[in-house]
Amino acid sequence: MLMIGIAGGSGSGKTTVVKKIAKQFNVKLVSVISQDAYYKDLSELGDEDKRAINFDHPNSIEFTLFAKHLKDLRDGKSIEMPTYSYVTCTRGSKTVTIEPQPVIIVEGILIFTDKKIRDFMDLKIFVDTDADERLTRIIQRDIKERNRTVEQVLTHYHNFVKPMHLQFIEPTKRFADIIVPEGGNNDKAIAILSSHIGKHV
Numbered sequence: 248m249l250m251i252g253i254a255g256g257s258g259s260g261k262t263t264v265v266k267k268i269a270k271q272f273n274v275k276l277v278s279v280i281s282q283d284a285y286y287k288d289l290s291e292l293g294d295e296d297k298r299a300i301n302f303d304h305p306n307s308i309e310f311t312l313f314a315k316h317l318k319d320l321r322d323g324k325s326i327e328m329p330t331y332s333y334v335t336c337t338r339g340s341k342t343v344t345i346e347p348q349p350v351i352i353v354e355g356i357l358i359f360t361d362k363k364i365r366d367f368m369d370l371k372i373f374v375d376t377d378a379d380e381r382l383t384r385i386i387q388r389d390i391k392e393r394n395r396t397v398e399q400v401l402t403h404y405h406n407f408v409k410p411m412h413l414q415f416i417e418p419t420k421r422f423a424d425i426i427v428p429e430g431g432n433n434d435k436a437i438a439i440l441s442s443h444i445g446k447h448v
Contacts, residue, residue: 249349249447250320250369251372252354252370252371253358254419255374257385258380258388263431264374267431268444269352271445272448278350279353280353281354282308285308286307286308300336302333302407303356303357307357313364314361317351317364320347326344327343334393356416357416370443371424374430375420385404
């Protein structure tokens, strides 16, 4: 089994990189695990408190369950990956079955901040994208997918996303084996990564 970690800041293009790589292989060869599925359930909070949640801090992730699931996959066991809603800040009642395929891709902004998670990775990739470009993508995404206004997005970005990126996410570049500039737009890097993965399936 080849376990690959793909990290990078919010809006960097991680998901696009993952999709472009996975698309080149049979679905029975590659499984994708998203860090976003492991955000802590906050259903007890009111709407105002939910809007103040710092999703960019490592404490927002249930790393213990995350690590257990990665170990189970390493041991050849399937897992039930949680589902999570950013709108309600709660875990869904349904789970997604993930099989222990030859290639496991783990993606998320904070996956390199936790040593237990890092140690599972055979290959660590950091997607590095200009801050202005990331902010543009965050605005578009949060308005469309998270029901936020532009003002709310910018407030959240300056209060949480930017300082957490500088404190926690940007420093994890030092753990990366490969840094991919410009995310999903870097077709050459994606081709090289896909070729490397192809040798393991």
